[in-house]
Amino acid sequence: MPLRAQVIGHGAYLPETIWTNDELARKVETSDDWIVKRTGIRQRHIAAEGELTSDLAVAACRQALERAGVSANSVDLIVCATATPDETFPATATRVQAQLGMTRGAAFDVQAVCSGFVYGLAVADNFLRVGQAKTALVVGAETFSRILDWNDRGTCVLFGDGAGAVLLRAQGCNGGNGDRxxxxxxxxxxxxxxxxxxxxxxxxxxxxxxxxxxxxxxxxxxxxxxxxxxxxxxxxxxxxxxxxxxxxxxxxxxxxxxxxxxxxxxxxxxxxxxxxxxxxxxxxxxxxxxxxxxxxxxxxxxxxxxxxxxxxxxxxxxxxxxxx
CATH class of the missing domain: 3.40.47.10 (Thiolase/Chalcone synthase)
Known part of the structure; x- marks a missing residue:
């Protein structure tokens, strides 16, 4: 029987601090009307000082595990999609692994910028399909506020910080597009x-x-x-x-x-x-x-x-x- 990766849990985390367009307009030459008309954006969440990408990822992963009723040590794989890692190395995923208390399996980062979560899903899906892992966390986590030029209104108004995660488990299926x-x-x-x-x-x-x-x-x-x-x-x-x-x-x-x-x-x-x-x-x-x-x-x-x-x-x- 073929295996398919099913979503059994999901989680998210957004930093507490919110910057509206009007607040940004006090920092850079822009306006709420200019931003909304061109992008649809009205506000964004900004990570607090000392709040790392791994902290956001851990919070989202914990929520996904709690909703699924699964312990961290039941997870075989963590794939963290991020373009804003805590450090050049090691992988942010390993910091997430440690903070979750997961002492088995593997953890690594995937870097494809805004496509990162889809890339991470593909990687985890292939691990699960071939039986190399049974349960996997895929998390997208970013602190883009740390790499923005706050004098460049063409970019700084566009981005925010946050993390989202899904918990996947390999389940047998018939192989058709009607399977979950x-x-x-x-x-x-x-x-x-x-x-x-x-x-x-x-x-x-x-x-x-x-x-x-x-x-x-x-x-x-x-x-x-x-x-x-x-x-x-x-x-x-x-x-x-x-x-x-x-x-x-x-x-x-x-x-x-x-x-x-x-x-x-x-x-x-x-x-x-x-x-x-x-x-x-x-x-x-x-x-x-x-x-x-x-x-x-x-x-x-x-x-x-x-x-x-x-x-x-x-x-x-x-x-x-x-x-x-």
Whole structure:
């Protein structure tokens, strides 16, 4: 009998501090109207001084474990998707492992920026499908506020901090698209577009952390095209039509991109999980945060079909089909 990764728990954490657009307008030349019209963002959460990416990840993972009634020592694998690790090394995932009290299995990071959670799902899914692990935590966690140039209004208004996690367990299935769990994942990258979205620092290049730099129009254009392609691939791979999708759970970068994806699927916005207005872009954390919110408030129902879609720096992009 084939194995499939099913979601058995979910969790989230958002820092207590919230910065509204009006508060940002006191720090940089911008306005609430300018930000909302271009992005849909109204506020973002900002990590407190001394609050690390691993702290956010641990809180989200603990909630996922508690909701599933599973102990940390039952977990075989932690995959942490982050572009803002605590340190150059070791992996932030190992700090999460230690703080959870997990003393077995393996823990490592995946770096695909805003596509990180979809990449992490793909990695964990493959571990579970081949039997190398039975239970896995996939967490997206970011403290992007630490790599923003707060004098650059074109980027600093776009991002926020947070973490979201899912707990996956390998379960036997019939192998059809009616079975619960991850039906498929689809990953892509094109390194030729490095200069459109990157951080201008690092251990090997400048020996500094650096700041995020972005060509907004170029990223927007590629996001619409590449995320649409990833949607088409996911549907075709599972012999599905747009009408089969119950919920779109996209990366939360810009409401205009999200609306374009919904239009492609002919889905009303009421069937799209949107958190960008309150969370801003939390990079690898955005999809799991959205999943957690929709699951916690009862929107997501068992056996509904979800399409996850993301794009990030690199460029990286990808999609996943999940039956809840």
């Amino acid at each position: 769990g991850l039906l498929s994942t689809h990953l892509y990258s094109d390194g030729r577009h490095h200069d459109a979205l990157y951080v201008d620092g690092g251990p090997s290049s400048t020996q500094t952390t650096g700041y995020l730099r972005m060509e907004g129009r170029e990223v927007f254009r590629h996001a619409v095209v590449r995320m649409s392609e990833a949607i088409d691939t996911a549907l075709e791979a599972n012999d599905l039509t747009p009408g089969d999708i119950d919920w779109l759970v996209p990366h939360q970068a810009n409401v205009r991109i999200i609306e374009a994806m919904a239009k492609r699927l002919n889905l009303p916005m009421e069937r799209v999980v949107v958190t960008v207005d309150r969370h801003a872009n939390t990079s690898a954390a955005s999809i799991p945060l959205a999943l957690d919110e929709a699951a916690s408030d009862g929107r997501l129902q068992a056996n509904e079909l979800l399409l996850l879609d993301a794009m990030g720096g690199g460029f990286t992009w990808g999609s996943a089909v999940l039956r809840w």
